[in-house]
Amino acid sequence: MSETKEIREITEAELPAALKDHWKNAKASVERNNHGYAIKFLQAILKEEPGFLNARKLVRQAEIIQSGAIPGAAKKGLFGTSGGGGSSFIRQAKKDSIGALVAIEKELEKDPFNCGINEAFYEIALNMNLLDTAAFALETAKTGNPANTKVAHKLAQFYVNREMHLDASRVYREIVKQDPGDGEAVRGEKDCSAKASMQQNRMSESSSFQDLVKTDEAAELEKASRTALTKEQLEERAGELAAQYEADPNNLAVVKQLAQTYEQLEDWNTCHSFYSWAFELSNGDVALRAKANEIKDKAADQHIKDLEASAAADPNNQELQSQLQEIQQSRVGERLEECQERVKQNPTDPKMRFDLGQALYDA
Template sequence: MPEITEAELDPSVKALWLKGLAAVQNKNHGYAIKLLQGVLKDAPGFLDGRKVLRKCEGLETGGPKKKSGLFGMKSGGGLGTMKLVSAVKKDPAAAIPMIEAELEKDPYNPEINDALFEAFLALDMKESAAFALETVRKGHPEQTKFLHKLAEFYITETQGLKAAEVYQDILKHDPTDSAAIKGEKDATARASMEKQKWGEDTNMRDLMRNKGEAEKMDKQARSGMTRDQMEARRDELAQAYADNQNDLGTVKELASVYERLEDWANALSFYEWAFSLSNGDVALRSKAEAMSDKVKSAEMAELERRAAENPDDPEVIAMLAERRKSSIEDAVAEATRRVDQNPTDPVLRYELGRALFDAEDYSGAIPQLQQAKRNPHIQSKVLLLLGRTFKAKGMLDMGVKQLESALEDLTAMDNTKKEVLYEKGLLHEAMDDKENAIACFKEIYEVDYGYRDVAQRVESSYGD
């Protein structure tokens, strides 16, 4: 049973999927659940559909439930967890619809999601398996037994960075967990090795021309490479480049070293040259674009520093203003170009909306952001920016409405929810609605005393 993308859906299933997305956008989560269940019945390997289904179920059921009854399930009704485990062992594919029927009632249930993990693992659907335990991580991060299982899964899949992040979450709930402490260190080390493509079973020396070249690669693989070592390696590569300017390996490595040295201009130059030598390697083009952004950011930071040191220098102030204007115009032009190339991509619509917002073209930003709402994975940040856009246009009540919609999808008090609540509080304040403004700030205050100026805002309200 292969995992598939939206592009691989059968046309009739894709039509049902689009209807489901429309129901999600209209906040008709119950109807969306039924539609998405139909999609997954015909396309069980469609992971994006399962993610949206789980999100809708979470909204419909009110979020994670406290454990009660045997095996963490509500007492009475539904299949027992042991029956699901038995069904997975007999026929994992047939067990998945049974598991989903239980998850509709309690989507974050750790034991049921664990059964789903085992079913997908048996079917070699590893991304879907990971999602099952990621759901537990999101809804019940205190259930560290399942987080350990997820981290160990990521280790076996050579995803050290993800494993390290899971171990870090475990330690937030139990700082004394010695297995997580060791696991986090080991996973971080593995992630560094993976980044360098230096696995335990890879004998890179067999690929080197001689022992001296192997030693150079050993140096590169070490995560603790000092600046002096990187500069020495840069000089070695520069000599090799002088001998042969068309060697792609040398050019790519030289670009990488310049990047690590934060010499953005040279990194840009060599990534661009590497791209031209590679016959269109998209990853190298992306690197070049990223370095171009770094160069512009560095130039902007330098101008801002000079302006801060010389606030009365009209030439520096004018240069900074011109550079800011040019940067915004470039961002709008680039985002517009990308949307023109792929007009159906909601993420690109969001990026264009954000660029237009920065350009203070709020009327132009609104339709782009409204189209970006089609993607449920970015809906919260789209609604946040829409709220700010309406605020900038003086349409405060409409701004509040967008933020209220965003909060409906946010269950955990993470940074996104804090940001939405804070912005909503500011909007209420601008509307002279002090009661609702303070209510927003208090929600943040209760979990994060140090967030921005909420402590001062909340505490001063008691003296009014």
């Protein structure tokens, strides 16, 4: 990549056109369990765009599967610690930070949970002001080395410094699980939990009266739109829009209208697919991303409700009962991961933080 190019963290929507095929191929390779190919594509992307965190996360996922790395069973270095050699990358970064990140990725391909290398990765990313990337490096080190509370303390302090008290509280809580006698972690968890609660209250209170009025108006408009057309009329409308969509799948206005129509029909899966596509076409419209997330949750909840109804109607069907229980349990974990990711994408949104708090409680 060009030495004069600004290095910053970017979203998928900001990925240069020249790298979009690599990204598409990488995701397809992961879906086909061809992790070796995915890693090659993703490393090529990161060499050009070191701030593309989604690629960084996906390559680490592929490396963990490819290498067979297991959290808590990280490889041991000469002195019994998990990994080492990070200092050489820090020295390299003083002359060539991007080159150091490329070299780090090659090493993590073999040992993704290596604590020393991930700590070096954190330091380099921090110096480059790639803050979410720096956090990801320490999160990876912590996941692979849960007994290493020194790394976890460093991560918690990083979150405290960024006033991300909810994340700091989570990390401190995990430290206490590993070492109940860690007084600093016990105090940190209580302090950060209190600050996170106050932070959430302040953000909620900062919502202006106009925002509340707009919310009420939007609710009234939505209610009116739902009662304005019958189901048959909505289905006819969807058919008309589908014809326009086939003629031009990249017409954002048509895609949004299709999403809204299927929302009124309460066809959540189809609705979600169109809101997701609308978000892609919009070059990162935050409101569309939030709507897509909302509909995704409704689709998942509806699936569980349908299964609950089927299970209630057939109580002796053990296979169905087991399937329901398994999906209910997995949904709790999925919901927590989704909420954590959404808060990372938009840390100042009070609703997303509330949803995360609820998901943490449910978990």
